[in-house]
Amino acid sequence: MSFLQNNIYYIGAFGLILIGLLIVLVKHNLIKVIIGLSIMDTGINLFLIAIGYLRNGTAPIFSSPEVESVLMVDPVPQALVLTAIVIGVAVLALALSLAIRLYKHFGTLDLRKIKELKW
Amino acid sequence: MVNPVLLIAVPLGLAFMVPLIDSASRKLTRFVPVAALMFNLILCIRLIPAVLENPIVINLGGFTPPFGINLFVGPLGLLFAGLISLAGLVVSIYSLSYIKNGPVVKYHMLYMLLLTGATGVVLTGDLFNLFVFFEILCISSYALVAYHGDRAGIESSIKYLIQGTVGSGLLLIGIGFIYGIFGTLNMADIAMKIATVEQSTLFVPMILMVAGLGVESAIFPLNAWLPDAHSSAPSSISAILSGIAIEVGLYAVARIVFTVFGISDIYLFFAFLGILTLLIGEMCAFAQSNIKRMLAYSSIGQIGLILFALALATNNTVTGGLFQLVNHTISKGLLFLSAGYMIYRSGSMEISSLNGMGKRMPLTSLAFTVGAFSLVGLPPFAGFPGKFLIVSGALLKGQMVINILVGLVLLSTVIEGTYFFRVIQALYFKDGNGERKRAPATAVTAMITLMILIVALGVYPKFLADFLSSASSDLLDKMSYVGSVLK
Numbered sequence: 001m002s003f004l005q006n007n008i009y010y011i012g013a014f015g016l017i018l019i020g021l022l023i024v025l026v027k028h029n030l031i032k033v034i035i036g037l038s039i040m041d042t043g044i045n046l047f048l049i050a051i052g053y054l055r056n057g058t059a060p061i062f063s064s065p066e067v068e069s070v071l072m073v074d075p076v077p078q079a080l081v082l083t084a085i086v087i088g089v090a091v092l093a094l095a096l097s098l099a100i101r102l103y104k105h106f107g108t109l110d111l112r113k114i115k116e117l118k119w
Numbered sequence: 120m121v122n123p124v125l126l127i128a129v130p131l132g133l134a135f136m137v138p139l140i141d142s143a144s145r146k147l148t149r150f151v152p153v154a155a156l157m158f159n160l161i162l163c164i165r166l167i168p169a170v171l172e173n174p175i176v177i178n179l180g181g182f183t184p185p186f187g188i189n190l191f192v193g194p195l196g197l198l199f200a201g202l203i204s205l206a207g208l209v210v211s212i213y214s215l216s217y218i219k220n221g222p223v224v225k226y227h228m229l230y231m232l233l234l235t236g237a238t239g240v241v242l243t244g245d246l247f248n249l250f251v252f253f254e255i256l257c258i259s260s261y262a263l264v265a266y267h268g269d270r271a272g273i274e275s276s277i278k279y280l281i282q283g284t285v286g287s288g289l290l291l292i293g294i295g296f297i298y299g300i301f302g303t304l305n306m307a308d309i310a311m312k313i314a315t316v317e318q319s320t321l322f323v324p325m326i327l328m329v330a331g332l333g334v335e336s337a338i339f340p341l342n343a344w345l346p347d348a349h350s351s352a353p354s355s356i357s358a359i360l361s362g363i364a365i366e367v368g369l370y371a372v373a374r375i376v377f378t379v380f381g382i383s384d385i386y387l388f389f390a391f392l393g394i395l396t397l398l399i400g401e402m403c404a405f406a407q408s409n410i411k412r413m414l415a416y417s418s419i420g421q422i423g424l425i426l427f428a429l430a431l432a433t434n435n436t437v438t439g440g441l442f443q444l445v446n447h448t449i450s451k452g453l454l455f456l457s458a459g460y461m462i463y464r465s466g467s468m469e470i471s472s473l474n475g476m477g478k479r480m481p482l483t484s485l486a487f488t489v490g491a492f493s494l495v496g497l498p499p500f501a502g503f504p505g506k507f508l509i510v511s512g513a514l515l516k517g518q519m520v521i522n523i524l525v526g527l528v529l530l531s532t533v534i535e536g537t538y539f540f541r542v543i544q545a546l547y548f549k550d551g552n553g554e555r556k557r558a559p560a561t562a563v564t565a566m567i568t569l570m571i572l573i574v575a576l577g578v579y580p581k582f583l584a585d586f587l588s589s590a591s592s593d594l595l596d597k598m599s600y601v602g603s604v605l606k
Contacts, residue, residue, distance in 0.1 A: 017292070024285060030277065037284050044291050051299045077298065080247055084291060087254045091284050094261060098277050105270045114274055 009050035016043025030102065030109040034095045041088040045081045052077035121162055123192045124177055126200055127239050130155045134231035141224045148224055152211035152231050159204035159238070163197060170197045171589060174603045176244070184244070184604050185308035191244035191604060194590040198441065199241035199370055206362045206448050207234045213456050213565035214355040217463075226266060233259040233359065237367045244604060246294050246304045246379075249371060250287070257283050257335060260364055264352045275347035282334055282344045290331025296324035307604035310379050310597055318382060325380050329372055336368025337419050338426065339396040346403075349415035350468070354459025357411060361418040361455060362448040369422060369444075373429050373594060381597050387520070389430035394524050396423030401531045405538045409468045410458050413538060414451065417494065420531060421447045427528065428509040429594075431516060437591035438584060439508025445583065446493060446501040446576070453490035453569040457483045460558040470542055475551030483558050484546045486566040491539040493573045496532060501573045504580035506532070 004011070020040025024033050052074030060072040099109065106114050133155045141148040169175065174193035178184065192200075211230070218226050232255055239252030261283065265276035298304055300320060301312050313321070334341045345365070349357045376382075376389065400420030407413040425447070428440025460483050465472045477484040493500035496507075513525045557563070576583055593600070 017288075021285070024281065033281060037281065037288075040285070040288050044288055044295070047292065048295045048298075051295055076304070077295075080298075083247075083251060087251070087258075090258055091254075091280070094258060095277070095280055095284075098261075098265060098273060098280065101265070101268060101273045102277060105273055 009046065009053065013043050013047035013050055016040070016046060019043075028111050030099050030111055033111070034092065034099065037095065038088070038092055041084070041092075045084055045088075048077045048081050048084065121165060122177065123162075123166060123175055123190060123242065124179070126159055126162055126204075126242065127190075127235060129158055130231045130235045130238070134228050134235060137228040137231070138224055148227055149215050149218075152227050152234075153208065153215070155231060156204050156208040156211055156234065160201065160208055163201035163204055166192065166197055167586070170194055171586070174593070174600075176604055185303045185305040188243070188245040188248050189305065189604060190242045191307075191600070192242055193593040193600070193603075194586065195370075195441075195593040196242045198445075198586065198590045199367065200238050202445060202448055203234055203237050203241070203363055203367075206359065206452050209565045209568055210355050210358050210452065210456070212568075213358075213459075213562050214353075215561040216559040217355050217459060217562060218353065221266060221268070226263070229259040229263050230356075230359070233263065234363070237363050240367050241370055244306050246297060246306060246309070248304075249306075250290055250294060253290070253332075253335070253371065254287055256364060256367065257287060260348075260356075260360060263356045264348045264360075266353050266356065267351075269351075271347075271351040275344070275351045279344040279348040282341070286331045286334030286341070288331070289327045289334075293324045293327030293331060296327065300324070305604070306374070306379050307601045310381065311601045311605065313380060318384075321380060321382065325376070325382075328375055332368050332371045332375070334368075335365065336372055337365050337396075337422055338372070338392060339399055339419075339423070342396070342400075342419050345419060346412050346415040349418065350409060350411035354411070354455050354462065357415070357459075358452040358455035361415065362452040365418060365422055366425075366444055366448060369425060369429075372426075377429075377432070377594050378597055378600050383432070386430045386432050390427050390521070390524060393423045393425075393427030393430055394527050396420070396426060397531050398423070398527060401534045405534050407538075408470055410462070410470050410473065410542065411455075411468055413470070413542075414454055414458065417535065417538075418447070418451060420535065421451070421494070424506075424509070424528065424531075427524065428513075431513055431521065432595060433512055433516065434588065434591055434595070435512030435515065436509055437594060438587045439505050439510075439512055441587045441590055442508060442580070442584065443502070443505035445587075446505050446573075449501065449569055449572050449576075450490040450493040453486055453566060453573070454494070456562065456566055456569070457486040457490065460562055461487070464556060465553065470545055473542065473551070474545050474549040475553075476545075477547035479551075479553055479555045480558065482563060483566065486570055487546065488543055489570050489573055491543060493577065495536045495539055499574065499577050501576035501580075503577055504584065508584075 017040050020036045023036025027033055054073050057071055057073040060075050133151055137151055177190040179188045236252045236256030240249055243249050261276055261280045265272045301309050337345045349360055397420050400416050404413050404416035425440045425444050428436045461473055461476055462468050493502040496502040510525055513521050
């Protein structure tokens, strides 16, 4: 039980990443695939945060001077995640706008029917 | 001394100025990328003597490494930055007349962002910063592939986006693992601490990062997006994607495998992967009847050859691999640019529609021929010294396995020669009809510049080879990299 308690964030993060990958690989609807990419992104962000997370830790800013630095949450992964979220939003927006154009051209979002280009 | 940060800052700043400049004067917009890349090229040339003496390390924000982000401008980084500015400059001159329809302002903006991202990847010394620049490169290339907004463009852009996003996700997970193990993101700091942990712990992050970057650099099992994306993008963008984007991905793979991890046990695996990529690429290219798809598959093959050369990890082969890389950027650029106007005139991408082009567009056909000869590796052109260095360096290793792989490299060159000569035969020795019309002056300028470069590098390779030799020691000599960053 303690294994689960100690690693719950990692289990959650990789669960999300694998669910996202599964959706990308299995689903045929483009919107669902894009949702899968988004879920995978969320999992990665959770994973990054979990690396620097400390149970009952404090934020490294605005804390009183007597708090030792080992009790603080690592701020670097949080800065990374902020950047990663912004990048994820950009990719998502581009993907959705491409999906709109795709629908205009093909009249469907089913990826099985969109295969004009081949080897 | 000029600050190398400007190599990234100037194109990035000007990229977001493009809409403003466009609202001030319509005519000026097209010339913004030309100006920015001209500036970059001059800056790179001016930095050469200083960098050859000592690599320049810039600490952004004034934090000394391993804290903060640093830029590392060594010979290898400068080689890539120079190559990006050169190819970018030539292609931006070409697109002055080639890009006329569609959202022109967005084209120039995204084009400069793409080159900014590429320059950032090759200059940065921080893993997460590498990821960020990589994403700038990827997102702008997704958008540029769909520039025409036609069926093929949108479809291939979606394919590229899905595969690329999964790839960058894997890269980010790998970076997360590395941060969890070492508590730092500085590449030199990680390279120093890598010996302190067990090698088996490093396996998962390395595979994740190589797989993530491998999608962008089109290493064999991960390259399904490339032929579609390269063939449906506008020709100027195909030239940049083929000549810059996948090379930058390969740079990142090499930097991470050689400098950061430096585990020599798996180099042979990469050599095999390179040969596999080379053979698959060349054989698929042989089967194509669409000229742009043929060139795209040929890019996959060349990437395989360069990966093979880098993976042998001796000074000779890496120098040869980098020479081949420079040659590939220039000649594949030339091939795509000349094919672009031939397609524009004939209205079709089929090779059979190019029959008799040698009479109708003599200069463009000559440019295509020079590029094809150089890529195959015929002597007076730039492809010869690169392939020669790779083969002779690989044979010097004297291992049976490597000798067999070299045999496969030579076999693939024969395949490459066959499909390129088939196109050249169609250009010159078959009759076709159509009016005789030249390409516009800007396109001709771009093509002639590249042709002169190819011949100059082929006739006098020592000029470049000396610089490449110090670039290859920059890649292989891990200790001096660590030493110059963490003084």
